[in-house]
């Protein structure tokens with residue numbers, strides 16, 4: 267009997283052809299990035315990133331694609347994690363390196379595209395901190411799958427992003443939340459070329475995946491008491507069944 271053709275999901279993915287690096291558009295935002303994100307989120311963006319570290323032990327390995335100015339990377343190194351980061355923007359990367367140097371810390375930050383990371387090694391923790399927002403929905407799903415594949419069985423995937431819309435919330439509250447999301451996204455789209463897209467619901471998307479279990483959800487409030495419009499999901503990659 268002829269072999270059954272593979273489904274789309276079963277087909278091996280072709281490697282992305284090598285691409286020449288484009289202009290450093292994120293570099294345009296590098297100088298203002300920390301102040302803008304801290305101000306816009308009332309510190310909640312930082313707190314969602316930091317939540318990821320609560321689930322990682324000193325001495326364990328951590329992968330951070332798109333670390334930006336490197337605040338998390340440096341904090342992780344300070345806590346004794348072995349950090350690898352891959353950043354596409356030279357100016358972001360140089361801020362990240364300078365921050366590490368100021369703290370007298372060693373972090374391995376590579377200039378490159380995280381989508382080109384080799385299949386090995388796998389990491390104890392992979393943190394996607396406001397990274398998936400860069401991509402339009404179809405690409406985001408693929409990039410997220412790639413990053414999940416970088417987590418060792420038993421390891422942690424932390425995803426920090428905007429909190430999904432609550433269907434129980436009032437129309438006004440949902441409109442305010444949409445506006446709060448679309449404003450920085452629009453600014454980034456103009457400045458950095460990021461995609462415009464709806465708020466991603468990683469919890470909903472990844473629910474029911476046989477290789478992941480949801481361990482925790484941390485919602486963070488702007489200025490500690492405002493609306494909780496930023497979220498960190500903690501997933502554990504299941505050990506392969508014997």
Ligand SMILES: C[S@@+](CC[C@H](N)C(=O)[O-])C[C@H]1O[C@@H](n2cnc3c(N)ncnc32)[C@H](O)[C@@H]1O
Nearest residue numbers: 292332333334352353354355358379380395396
């Ligand atoms: C929205 S910023 C997030 C920065 C930081 N992770 C944070 O939590 O604020 C996205 C970062 O990802 C970087 N980036 C975008 N696409 C990338 C790619 N394909 N590979 C590596 N870095 C990328 C950008 O240069 C930028 O520094």
